[in-house]
Amino acid sequence: MPAPETWLHPTPAGLYCVPGQFFIDPPRPVDRALITHGHSDHARPGHGAVLATPETIEIMGVRYGPQSAGRFEAARVGHDIDINGVSVRFVPAGHILGSAQIVLKYGGQRIVVSGDYKRTADPTCAPFEVVPCDVFITEATFALPVFRHERAFDEAQRLVASITRQPERAHLLGVYGLGKCQRMLAHIRETGYDAPIYLHGAMQGLTQLYQRLGYGFGDVRPAAEAAGKDLSGALVVCPPSALQDRWSRRFPDPVTAFASGWMRVRGRVRQRGVELPLIVSDHADWPELIDTIVETGASDVWVTHGRDDALVHQLSLMGRKARALALVGFEDEAD
Amino acid sequence: MRAFAELLDRLSTTQSRNGKLALLKDYLRSAPDPDRGWALAALTDGLPLRVPLRRSLDVLMADKIDPTLYRLSRDYVGDTAETVALLWPDAARPMDASGANDRGPSLSEIVAALDVPAMHVAPVIGSTLDRLDVRGRWAFLKFIGGAARVGVSSGLAKTAVADAFGLAAGDVLEAWHALSPPYAELFAWAEGRAPRPDATGLPIFRPLMLATPIETADWQTLEPSRVAAEWKWDGIRVQIAATQRALRLYSRTGDDISGAFPEIVAAFSGHDVTLDGELLIVRDGVVAPFNDLQQRLNRKAVTQRQRMTHPAHVRLYDILSAAGEDLRQLPFSARRARLETWFAESAPANADLSTEIAFESFDALASLRADARAAGIEGLMLKRKGSPYLAGRVKGHWYKWKRDALTLDCVLMYAQRGSGKRSSFYSDFTFGVWRGTSAGGRELVPVGKAYSGFTDAELRELDRFVRKSTVDSYGPVRAVEPTLVLEVAFDAVQPSSRHKSGVAMRFPRISRIRWDKPAAEADTIENVLALTGAEPASD
Numbered sequence: 120m121p122a123p124e125t126w127l128h129p130t131p132a133g134l135y136c137v138p139g140q141f142f143i144d145p146p147r148p149v150d151r152a153l154i155t156h157g158h159s160d161h162a163r164p165g166h167g168a169v170l171a172t173p174e175t176i177e178i179m180g181v182r183y184g185p186q187s188a189g190r191f192e193a194a195r196v197g198h199d200i201d202i203n204g205v206s207v208r209f210v211p212a213g214h215i216l217g218s219a220q221i222v223l224k225y226g227g228q229r230i231v232v233s234g235d236y237k238r239t240a241d242p243t244c245a246p247f248e249v250v251p252c253d254v255f256i257t258e259a260t261f262a263l264p265v266f267r268h269e270r271a272f273d274e275a276q277r278l279v280a281s282i283t284r285q286p287e288r289a290h291l292l293g294v295y296g297l298g299k300c301q302r303m304l305a306h307i308r309e310t311g312y313d314a315p316i317y318l319h320g321a322m323q324g325l326t327q328l329y330q331r332l333g334y335g336f337g338d339v340r341p342a343a344e345a346a347g348k349d350l351s352g353a354l355v356v357c358p359p360s361a362l363q364d365r366w367s368r369r370f371p372d373p374v375t376a377f378a379s380g381w382m383r384v385r386g387r388v389r390q391r392g393v394e395l396p397l398i399v400s401d402h403a404d405w406p407e408l409i410d411t412i413v414e415t416g417a418s419d420v421w422v423t424h425g426r427d428d429a430l431v432h433q434l435s436l437m438g439r440k441a442r443a444l445a446l447v448g449f450e451d452e453a454d
Numbered sequence: 455m456r457a458f459a460e461l462l463d464r465l466s467t468t469q470s471r472n473g474k475l476a477l478l479k480d481y482l483r484s485a486p487d488p489d490r491g492w493a494l495a496a497l498t499d500g501l502p503l504r505v506p507l508r509r510s511l512d513v514l515m516a517d518k519i520d521p522t523l524y525r526l527s528r529d530y531v532g533d534t535a536e537t538v539a540l541l542w543p544d545a546a547r548p549m550d551a552s553g554a555n556d557r558g559p560s561l562s563e564i565v566a567a568l569d570v571p572a573m574h575v576a577p578v579i580g581s582t583l584d585r586l587d588v589r590g591r592w593a594f595l596k597f598i599g600g601a602a603r604v605g606v607s608s609g610l611a612k613t614a615v616a617d618a619f620g621l622a623a624g625d626v627l628e629a630w631h632a633l634s635p636p637y638a639e640l641f642a643w644a645e646g647r648a649p650r651p652d653a654t655g656l657p658i659f660r661p662l663m664l665a666t667p668i669e670t671a672d673w674q675t676l677e678p679s680r681v682a683a684e685w686k687w688d689g690i691r692v693q694i695a696a697t698q699r700a701l702r703l704y705s706r707t708g709d710d711i712s713g714a715f716p717e718i719v720a721a722f723s724g725h726d727v728t729l730d731g732e733l734l735i736v737r738d739g740v741v742a743p744f745n746d747l748q749q750r751l752n753r754k755a756v757t758q759r760q761r762m763t764h765p766a767h768v769r770l771y772d773i774l775s776a777a778g779e780d781l782r783q784l785p786f787s788a789r790r791a792r793l794e795t796w797f798a799e800s801a802p803a804n805a806d807l808s809t810e811i812a813f814e815s816f817d818a819l820a821s822l823r824a825d826a827r828a829a830g831i832e833g834l835m836l837k838r839k840g841s842p843y844l845a846g847r848v849k850g851h852w853y854k855w856k857r858d859a860l861t862l863d864c865v866l867m868y869a870q871r872g873s874g875k876r877s878s879f880y881s882d883f884t885f886g887v888w889r890g891t892s893a894g895g896r897e898l899v900p901v902g903k904a905y906s907g908f909t910d911a912e913l914r915e916l917d918r919f920v921r922k923s924t925v926d927s928y929g930p931v932r933a934v935e936p937t938l939v940l941e942v943a944f945d946a947v948q949p950s951s952r953h954k955s956g957v958a959m960r961f962p963r964i965s966r967i968r969w970d971k972p973a974a975e976a977d978t979i980e981n982v983l984a985l986t987g988a989e990p991a992s993d
């Protein structure tokens with residue numbers, strides 16, 4: 120049996136499947152790309168052909184335009200597709216809307232490229248499914264034992280409690296625009312909060328896509344349309360970068376909140392000057408990473424996307440083979 | 455504990471002073487006794503507990519986590535207490551007898567439980583951590599560790615007490631001297647259940663008057679004949695508060711440091727006076743480097759031998775009260791006259807008066823300042839002769855005119871990773887200067903270590919330089935090829951047995967990166983000694 124890295128390995132252009140002649144989440148334009156999900160460190164424009172879930176294709180359409188790849192092919196989730204003798208299957212990853220693990224079978228071996236994933240409930244995407252495999256390629260964004268995320272619903276409740284406690288102050292919630300934004304909107308509505316929620320311009324396109332695909336977020340309005348005085352006491356959702364820039368100065372004495380796994384560490388909270396840190400992430404935390412790897416039964420684990428040192432060390436303590444997979448050009452965009 | 459954890463958590467992320475005050479006031483009004491008193495102690499005087507925290511946590515964590523994972527975590531988080539709070543397993547929350555969730559121990563239960571010999575402390579900390587959630591664990595460790603670091607000064611906490619109960623801030627500060635944690639009498643008075651705690655006859659700390667750095671625009675407002683000039687000494691500002699009942703030696707922040715300086719206590723006991731001065735080590739009339747004072751400050755108790763080798767001395771600047779009379783409203787010149795009279799009559803040992811420097815013009819003063827290289831002089835103080843003694847750093851009365859920082863060109867020798875957000879960068883730099891060897895060649899000897907003074911962009915360049923110039927590594931430390939010159943600014947040089955050069959810079963920071971300068975042209979040990987006049991230690 121060939122060693123798995125002989126038929127799937129990193130190259131300067133991205134992770135490449137040799138017999139299948141395709142790349143997975145390549146950072147540079149290639150002839151044929153399989154895309155796990157729509158975050159910009161995984162989905163890039165300019166490929167010849169793209170195979171992805173229908174939702175990921177929709178997301179790429181909103182972000183980059185319908186002409187951003189030569190050809191889009193929608194993968195049916197859970198069904199095997201043959202590409203040059205390699206069997207390919209997209210399986211939900213639980214990360215964001217449309218996110219998928221890509222399961223490859225070749226020469227009697229199974230490799231799972233998990234992309235980004237999490238195990239906790241998310242009302243805006245299908246849950247992660249465990250696929251037993253020989254090689255599991257895992258992300259390591261939060262691969263330190265200090266990272267244990269809070270329940271997103273509890274954190275939404277903390278936000279709503281703060282609004283109730285300080286009704287005269289606008290609350291600015293910094294979130295990444297794809298996935299985290301819509302997930303937080305859904306959880307905030309689950310708490311019973313029914314006032315209008317205002318969206319920064321950068322969040323509108325993707326949120327409208329979710330609405331078009333059937334996800335309801337109640338009364339959401341563009342922040343730009345509301346007069347300044349209407350927004351005192353309001354909840355406004357914006358990109359994290361807007362918390363510090365001139366845009367936020369229109370709100371007098373706002374409470375700045377930021378929903379991110381990084382908010383677990385106080386140094387990061389201070390660094391960003393966040394008043395209300397919410398520890399919510401769309402990535403697996405430390406226990407989820409370990410549990411998932413164990414559940415897949417993989418005898419070989421390739422670690423990418425984040426810090427590999429602690430995870431490789433932990434897996435070696437558990438008697439598992441693990442190594443860092445240096446993926447060229449990958450910089451984490453979202454958390 | 456819940457309420458306290460919530461308080462500490464929110465204080466740590468609240469930026470504005472008013473926001474912090476509001477949180478403190480809410481807590482002080484609603485929390486029960488004696489918990490609120492213990493919380494207040496943690497933010498002001500500290501708890502009356504000696505907890506060997508770092509050692510206890512190391513013992514506890516040894517059973518909980520692999521050492522490599524612990525180290526990686528601590529490097530990333532940058533704070534041991536926070537790291538432990540995050541790593542500690544979340545226990546299923548036990549139920550109490552009534553079926554409600556365990557709310558965790560109260561602060562007073564914690565204080566009582568920790569009143570055990572040091573060897574029994576670790577298990578108490580462990581079982582307390584088991585009963586708390588992550589925010590509670592962090593707050594608990596900050597509570598017993600004594601360094602809350604939530605941006606609340608002792609003064610702000612006392613202001614909150616006054617505001618919360620409608621008391622005058624000055625009354626709270628005065629009454630404070632009759633109080634000790636958990637301040638039951640304070641809250642009884644604040645809530646109208648008891649009279650004001652009586653501090654009569656006890657030494658009182660009066661907030662010090664502080665100087666602001668002189669700015670260009672200030673000169674136009676100053677006239678030489680209306681300004682007194684004194685040397686600014688490099689010791690620590692102290693207040694001697696003496697009454698017939700007791701004497702206390704206070705640091706600038708109001709900490710009682712009497713225990714470390716019995717000769718000062720003896721020298722001023724029995725007087726009724728409040729004095730402002732600089733605490734120094736003085737041998738035969740010569741002020742010793744700050745480092746010598748540091749060695750006395752670090753001790754809780756002092757030996758007879760240290761009193762001989764490191765004799766403490768107070769150089770007096772000002773008088774705030776005498777024989778029960780508050781002198782703070784008098785102008786500086788009148789207080790100075792009172793100080794001189796008091797000193798002549800009382801003649802305390804281990805003390806002298808700060809000299810008033812005579813000068814005709816500010817230009818003449820500037821040249822005096824430029825020539826002053828004696829150990830212990832940091833610069834000049836300018837005081838308006840008409841100013842009363844005011845609490846705190848009030849602009850427009852006292853100015854400090856510091857000696858310019860010294861700079862030297864040094865060569866980067868070693869680099870070490872930082873912590874927290876800098877954990878992925880080499881950001882601690884050890885540098886040296888040239889020294890002749892007995893064989894007739896030259897070698898670099900380290901003179902200091904700096905981790906500030908550069909921008910984020912410069913840090914990235916330095917980090918890149920370290921990575922590509924590494925010649926050796928020892929654990930987290932990398933030795934680099936000696937090719938990069940750093941211009942280092944520092945306040946003084948002091949003898950050091952830890953450095954091979956025999957000297958160490960005080961407060962070094964990187965002022966410029968000299969990418970352009972060849973390492974061979976960096977400064978020599980002779981340049982270092984010439985700048986300071988200090989003698990090298992023989993090695």
Ligand SMILES: [Zn+2]
Nearest residue numbers: 158214235453
């Ligand atoms: Zn992602």
Ligand SMILES: [Zn+2]
Nearest residue numbers: 158160235451
């Ligand atoms: Zn990613």
